[in-house]
Amino acid sequence: MHELSLCADLMDQVMTITKAHHAKKVVSIVVRIGPLSGVEPSLLENAFTISRAGTLAEEAEFLTEALPIRVLCHSCGAESEPAINNLVCGSCGGYNTKLLSGDELILARVELETAD
Amino acid sequence: MCNTCGCNITPGNRPLIMAEKPKNGVTTVSVLQNLLSQNNHQADHNRAHFDASKVLVINLMSSPGSGKTALLEATIKRLRESLKIAVIEGDLETENDTKRIQAQGVPAYQITTGTACHLDAHLVHNALHHLALDNLDLLFIENVGNLVCPASFDLGHHRNVVLLSVTEGDDKPAKYPVMFRAADLMLISKTDLLPYLDDFSPSNAEQNLHNLANDAPVIEFSSKDGQGMDAWITWLLTEIKDYQALLLNQQTQRPKIQQDGQLLHAQPGNTKFYPVINKTEHLV
Numbered sequence: 001m002h003e004l005s006l007c008a009d010l011m012d013q014v015m016t017i018t019k020a021h022h023a024k025k026v027v028s029i030v031v032r033i034g035p036l037s038g039v040e041p042s043l044l045e046n047a048f049t050i051s052r053a054g055t056l057a058e059e060a061e062f063l064t065e066a067l068p069i070r071v072l073c074h075s076c077g078a079e080s081e082p083a084i085n086n087l088v089c090g091s092c093g094g095y096n097t098k099l100l101s102g103d104e105l106i107l108a109r110v111e112l113e114t115a116d
Numbered sequence: 117m118c119n120t121c122g123c124n125i126t127p128g129n130r131p132l133i134m135a136e137k138p139k140n141g142v143t144t145v146s147v148l149q150n151l152l153s154q155n156n157h158q159a160d161h162n163r164a165h166f167d168a169s170k171v172l173v174i175n176l177m178s179s180p181g182s183g184k185t186a187l188l189e190a191t192i193k194r195l196r197e198s199l200k201i202a203v204i205e206g207d208l209e210t211e212n213d214t215k216r217i218q219a220q221g222v223p224a225y226q227i228t229t230g231t232a233c234h235l236d237a238h239l240v241h242n243a244l245h246h247l248a249l250d251n252l253d254l255l256f257i258e259n260v261g262n263l264v265c266p267a268s269f270d271l272g273h274h275r276n277v278v279l280l281s282v283t284e285g286d287d288k289p290a291k292y293p294v295m296f297r298a299a300d301l302m303l304i305s306k307t308d309l310l311p312y313l314d315d316f317s318p319s320n321a322e323q324n325l326h327n328l329a330n331d332a333p334v335i336e337f338s339s340k341d342g343q344g345m346d347a348w349i350t351w352l353l354t355e356i357k358d359y360q361a362l363l364l365n366q367q368t369q370r371p372k373i374q375q376d377g378q379l380l381h382a383q384p385g386n387t388k389f390y391p392v393i394n395k396t397e398h399l400v
Contacts (some may be wrong), residue, residue, distance in 0.1 A: 002234055002265045009154045017145050027142055030152065037267040038294040071329065085290040087297070087329035097329040105151045105268075115141035 003043040006105070007051040013107055018056050023112035025058035032112070034067040035084050036103035039065065069102030155269055158237035162244065162272025167368050170248035172359045173257060174352075175271055175371065177295065178279035179288075180261030183305040183339060185213045187279065187348075188256055190339040192220040194349060199253040199356075204243045206235040206260045213258065223247060234265035237272055253356060263288065267295040274369035275355055281306040282316045289324035297328045300372050301335065301351060308338040332372070 010031070018026055029048075033041050041064040048062045068081050073089035074097065080090025084102075088095045129142050150156060166173050176184045185205075192201055203224040205213040208231065217224035225246045240257060249255070257273055259266040278299035280288050283306060289296035296302065302325055304318050322334045335351065337344035361371045 002232070002268065005232075005236070006151050009134055010151050012154065013147065013149055013151075015388065017147065021145065023143075036294055036297065038264065085293040085324075086327045087293075088327055095326045095329045095331065100331070107147045107149050107151055108142050109146045110145050111142055114143050 003039060003047040004050065006039065006044065007047040008014060010048070010107060011051045011055060011057065014057055014110055015055065017110050018112060021040065021112055021114055023114050025113045026055075026060040027111040027113055028061040029057065030063045030065060030108045032065045032067055032104050032106045032108045034102040034104040035069055036099070037105040039105055065108065067101050067104055070100040071097040072100050073097050139190055144295070145148055152268070152270070155237045158241055159270035159272040159364050162241055163274075163368060163370075164236055164272075165244060166247065166255070166272060166274070167363060169252060170360065170363055171252040171255050171257045172356050172369070173271075173273040173353075174275045174277055175257045175259055175266075175273040176277050176279065177255075177259045177263075177266045177283070178261060178297075178305075179263045179284060182261070182281035182284060183281045184261070184279055185216055185305065186339040187218060187305065187337070188258065190345065191218055191256075191348070191352070192217070192222055194345065195254075195352075196221060200251055201256070202247055202249075202252050202256045204240065204255065204257045206239070206258060207233075222314065227373065229260060233260060233262050233271055235259050235271060236269045240271045254352070263292040263295045267298045270371070273371060274359060275300045276371040277301045277303060279303045279305045280321060282309050282313055282318075286316050286318070286321040287324060289328060291319065293328050296325055297330055298372055299325070299330060299332045302346075303348065304334060304336045306338060306340075307336045307343050308340045330372070 014026060014029060021025055031044065033039055033044070045062055045064065052058050052060060069084060070079060070081050071089065072079050073092060073094055075094040076089060076092040078089055078091035079100065082088060082090055087097060087099065089097050125180060137390055178184055188203060195201060201222045203217045203222065205217065205224060205226045206229060207213060207226065208229055211226045214224045214226035225243050227235060227243050229235070229239065237256065257271055257327060274299050282304060304321055310316065320337055325332065325334065333351065335344045335347045337348055
């Protein structure tokens, strides 16, 4: 159920931006999600259809962009894109890796209708 | 990747984002703000409270019934003479766990979440109004039993401890990577039951944890027969010592999940405002 509370945060941010730009309505919202964020894009989209009701984002398109899981190996320096539950280096197999991408949950951009 | 936050501006989308002239009255605002920013802001506020009171806060997470409350009961019995401890309990319903903790003679406050599957920083902040933090050494937050959602919410705590009971299966870290990646310590609980189970291998569980690029220590623990109790207490006391040393240097401790990508995407200083040329091109 926590997608709905995230959506409330999302709508707060979108409405702050909408107000700041004196926009008439929100055309689209783009959110970037990594698999390790713990959020399921389809559930977030469903939650958005509830959260947007009665707001300037009522007709907005909701787009999610999936980000890949990428790790950097501290041992051999290689970058690889491993599976979500096997974050070891794809090159040398070591687990001394740093996550470069994959746990994001970000409002990337908003398109606004600002004039006639 | 862009230099400021390592995130989204690539050669591919740069022309779209950096375009100059508005068209059709549509403007694009590039935001790059974490969707958890409200929660994270509150969490930092909570952490400042904890640090002002010099209390180490540990977030206990696991699936329901893996022994979080039993671990706390055993820990309090062992430490209540030497440390001032309090507990915040999170459950959907009942005050059963709080009563169990209070029976051990330490303050406890129950958060009943109703239907919510996790604690968040706001719920914990409300609970802090009912607990005296001053003079505490150690505060445990027993999160809602759930191996999924609690991992995504910073509460302002300093360390994540994830329990995995031997009846759950040693592949849980592989099945719930978001949770186990966040562990600063993994406790394999109910090890007194291992003789009755032929399909749980503590070393497999540890390997599955390491496969998440997590080198957190693993302690095999039983609150029934006391196995691992000394190692757990040693870990706790070391954490308190390390935390107090950090405080002396005006620093604080953060749980593991706060590192990596989330910090790369810290809230930008100001919102950028760019017109866009073609409002549908990037949708393809």
